[in-house]
Amino acid sequence: MTPHDPPRSRLGLIGAGTFGLRHSRFVAKSDRADLVAVADPTFAWDRPLPDELLDLARYPDHREMLARGDLDGVIVASPSELHVAHALDCLDAGVAVLVEKPVAVDRDQAQPLLDRVAADPGARVLVGHHRRHHPGVAAARALIEEGRLGEIRAVAAVWATHKNDSYFDVEWRRRRPGGGMLLINLIHEVDLLRHLVGEIVGMEAIVSNKARGLEVADTAGLVLRFENGAVGTLVGSDCAVSPWGWDQATQDDPTFPHHPGQPCLLIAGSRGSVSVPDMTVFSQSEPSWLEPVTEDRRPVAGADAFARQLAHFADVAAGRVRPLVTPDDALRSLEVVRSAGLSLAG
Numbered sequence: 369m370t371p372h373d374p375p376r377s378r379l380g381l382i383g384a385g386t387f388g389l390r391h392s393r394f395v396a397k398s399d400r401a402d403l404v405a406v407a408d409p410t411f412a413w414d415r416p417l418p419d420e421l422l423d424l425a426r427y428p429d430h431r432e433m434l435a436r437g438d439l440d441g442v443i444v445a446s447p448s449e450l451h452v453a454h455a456l457d458c459l460d461a462g463v464a465v466l467v468e469k470p471v472a473v474d475r476d477q478a479q480p481l482l483d484r485v486a487a488d489p490g491a492r493v494l495v496g497h498h499r500r501h502h503p504g505v506a507a508a509r510a511l512i513e514e515g516r517l518g519e520i521r522a523v524a525a526v527w528a529t530h531k532n533d534s535y536f537d538v539e540w541r542r543r544r545p546g547g548g549m550l551l552i553n554l555i556h557e558v559d560l561l562r563h564l565v566g567e568i569v570g571m572e573a574i575v576s577n578k579a580r581g582l583e584v585a586d587t588a589g590l591v592l593r594f595e596n597g598a599v600g601t602l603v604g605s606d607c608a609v610s611p612w613g614w615d616q617a618t619q620d621d622p623t624f625p626h627h628p629g630q631p632c633l634l635i636a637g638s639r640g641s642v643s644v645p646d647m648t649v650f651s652q653s654e655p656s657w658l659e660p661v662t663e664d665r666r667p668v669a670g671a672d673a674f675a676r677q678l679a680h681f682a683d684v685a686a687g688r689v690r691p692l693v694t695p696d697d698a699l700r701s702l703e704v705v706r707s708a709g710l711s712l713a714g
């Protein structure tokens with residue numbers, strides 16, 4: 369480390385489940401952060417531990433971990449219903465928080481966190497919509513902001529994969545208010561669409577739980593109206609085999625099969641269109657449905673969204689930058705998927 373290198377953050381982790389463990393692997397590879405402690409009341413500590421957890425201090429109660437007093441930041445990867453309570457405890461302890469999405473399960477639950485962040489300039493909270501840190505997303509946003517696509521008119525997003533039945537052995541994932549693919553998965557697409565296209569001002573949804581028979585949705589179709597007049601569709605399913613979806617199109621999470629050539633987000637404007645995250649740009653010199661469309665592939669380098677999110681969080685924790693995704697921003701995505709969920713009968 370040289371005197372010019374940015375400081376490393378000392379991090380704790382709340383929730384050492386499926387995604388908490390994945391976070392621990394991302395931190396182990398990071399040159400910006402070290403994981404030093406982990407809190408989880410039900411984690412089976414006597415089972416074989418992944419290497420990156422072997423030397424960590426372990427706590428059954430996250431408040432004991434926070435009482436150490438030497439953490440710069442904490443990653444909250446507990447079940448979604450606990451995010452706000454855990455984030456507030458971290459802020460009370462004076463540490464920065466990277467809280468997984470969804471930031472909360474509804475507006476009422478989120479409000480104390482929003483109030484706290486609004487009232488306390490020292491409260492640093494980043495919400496884990498990691499896709500925004502992907503360079504393909506930054507490139508697409510720049511393309512749109514520069515007006516290269518003209519006015520955005522139509523967008524289509526898809527996320528479809530077949531989760532294993534055993535995924536639903538974990539109780540909170542199969543019931544309201546925190547479970548189901550709307551809050552766990554499609555909220556990522558909604559966040560990305562808001563980030564790239566603009567705020568969503570109208571939404572109609574058809575939502576089904578027919579395939580899995582759970583009280584939460586397994587398949588959904590949303591029709592979206594954006595503030596700028598664009599119209600979009602978002603379809604998703606956690607019980608359909610497909611190569612289409614952010615997880616398959618990128619290698620953000622290497623546990624998914626990789627299908628880099630398949631589109632998962634198409635954005636069409638009055639002058640051109642783009643496929644994200646592969647960044648294939650389509651355009652015409654003069655818009656005409658009878659003229660050839662030029663195809664220009666612009667793959668982006670350094671597409672490691674979680675490493676970038678972690679580096680950003682280290683900067684947030686050090687007070688060097690403001691969070692890219694704040695709780696009130698994340699709440700807007702939550703409200704879209706919550707409204708969609710209401711269209712599921714029962």
Ligand SMILES: NC(=O)c1ccc[n+]([C@@H]2O[C@H](COP(=O)([O-])OP(=O)(O)OC[C@H]3O[C@@H](n4cnc5c(N)ncnc54)[C@H](O)[C@@H]3O)[C@@H](O)[C@H]2O)c1
Pocket residue numbers: 382383384385386387388407408409410411430445446447448450468469470496497498538551552
């Ligand atoms: N960003 C992403 O792409 C992504 C992907 C998957 C999951 N997630 C989010 O991560 C969160 C966790 O999901 P998961 O699938 O890993 O869940 P999980 O059930 O596998 O893990 C949750 C862990 O939290 C622990 N826990 C429960 N109560 C706790 C408490 N009071 N204090 C500390 N730990 C506690 C549980 O014992 C469990 O080990 C969810 O909010 C989910 O939406 C985000």
